[in-house]
Amino acid sequence: xxxxxxxxxxxxxxxxxxxxxxxxxxxxxxxxxxxxxxxxxxxxxxxxxxxxxxxxxxxxxxxxxxxxxxxxxxxxxxxxxxxxxxxxxxxxxxxxxxxxxxxxxxxxxxxxxxxxxxxxxxxxxxxxxxxxxxxxxxxxxxxxxxxxxxxxxxxxxxxxxxxxxxxxxxxxxxxxxxxxxxxxxxxxxxxxxxxxxxxxxxxxxxxxxxxxxxxxxxxxxxxxxxxxxxxxxxxxxxxxxxxxxxxxxxxxxxxxxxxxxxxxxxxxxxxxxxxxxxxxxxxxxxxxxxxxxxxxxxxxxxxxxxxx
DNA sequence: TGTTGCTTCGAAGGATTC
DNA sequence: GAATCCTTCGAAGCAACA
Numbered sequence: 552x553x554x555x556x557x558x559x560x561x562x563x564x565x566x567x568x569x570x571x572x573x574x575x576x577x578x579x580x581x582x583x584x585x586x587x588x589x590x591x592x593x594x595x596x597x598x599x600x601x602x603x604x605x606x607x608x609x610x611x612x613x614x615x616x617x618x619x620x621x622x623x624x625x626x627x628x629x630x631x632x633x634x635x636x637x638x639x640x641x642x643x644x645x646x647x648x649x650x651x652x653x654x655x656x657x658x659x660x661x662x663x664x665x666x667x668x669x670x671x672x673x674x675x676x677x678x679x680x681x682x683x684x685x686x687x688x689x690x691x692x693x694x695x696x697x698x699x700x701x702x703x704x705x706x707x708x709x710x711x712x713x714x715x716x717x718x719x720x721x722x723x724x725x726x727x728x729x730x731x732x733x734x735x736x737x738x739x740x741x742x743x744x745x746x747x748x749x750x751x752x753x754x755x756x757x758x759x760x761x762x763x764x765x766x767x768x769x770x771x772x773x774x775x776x777x778x779x780x781x782x783x784x785x786x787x788x789x790x791x792x793x794x795x796x797x798x799x800x801x802x803x804x805x806x807x808x809x810x811x812x813x814x815x816x817x818x819x820x821x822x823x824x825x826x827x828x829x830x831x832x833x834x835x836x837x838x839x840x841x842x843x844x845x846x847x848x849x850x851x852x853x854x855x856x857x858x859x
Numbered sequence: 860t861g862t863t864g865c866t867t868c869g870a871a872g873g874a875t876t877c
Numbered sequence: 878g879a880a881t882c883c884t885t886c887g888a889a890g891c892a893a894c895a
Contacts, residue, residue: 719871725879726871733870753883754868761867775865781885782865789864805883 756810765813767806776813780806810835 711720712727716734721727732739732750740755741748744762749755757779760766766776768783772791777783787793807822808815811830816822826836 721871728879730871750869751883752881754870756882758868778866779868779885781887782867786864 759810763810763813765808765810767808767813767815 711722712724713720714727714730714734716731719730721730729750737748739748739750740752742755742758742762744759747758749758760778766778768778768780769776770783770786770791772787772793775786777786806815807817807819809822809825809830811826811833814825814829816825826833830836
């Protein structure tokens, strides 16, 4: 039984994961043994997880990264064959075994709400969020500065918005507004699988991949695939000694991911065609129809509860 | 028991859309 | 201009292994 099964360790990083630091009884979460809750195991193992097809490419593929880079970098190949039903390569046995073990562990960590499904979770009262003073005031970095007010100083690019909770400074009010959500225990985006809440849509989307098994980022040098790009890049660096040549905070090529099966497409149109061809009844397409087509699966898997 | 690799997620910056 | 979406960085925690 995984160690994390019954023990919930406290986070020691101040100001981080405050939501997780809430006692379980206050959040309504309990840990439920997989063995005692077989349905969980069944419902969380998506077809994508079991049928995720990984390329057997082992040679190093070099490609020109982008027009903006003159450096030749090994390409972190993105899966093009993550279609359901594709057989797995023979050399994948060990990896599959590891993943299976890993999956069991991951599932055992899943927290399940003791109450209703997310869509029926009662909306708690919105915690008070500090107001932002409209009147520009002098921004001071003095440790003796009052901390009970959110302040703004300067104008235009020089403007600064300070969080009264942690004294962090932001260039834009929208940044501060979003930051203030971090101090709130209320999460607007709830996972349909486990009920966990997130501040951001993409945080939820990313989290849902832990339930669906979608791993869009595939290593071109081995069979491993990852849910996040940084995981792949870390893997490439540590395992294969390949450091992708990107500038600090440089944007990578956008990846269009089918959250149903993990298939990746080079463009939004290609992704749409894929959805129409293989997942005509997907939540993605339903959302597209409802919204008139915005974003690349932005609302997929979300269960938004708007408080404002 | 310490190290390594992987998974997961908080949080902020920037881009896109309304 | 605000809201939303996406990318990116970094850190915590776990399993596997030497």
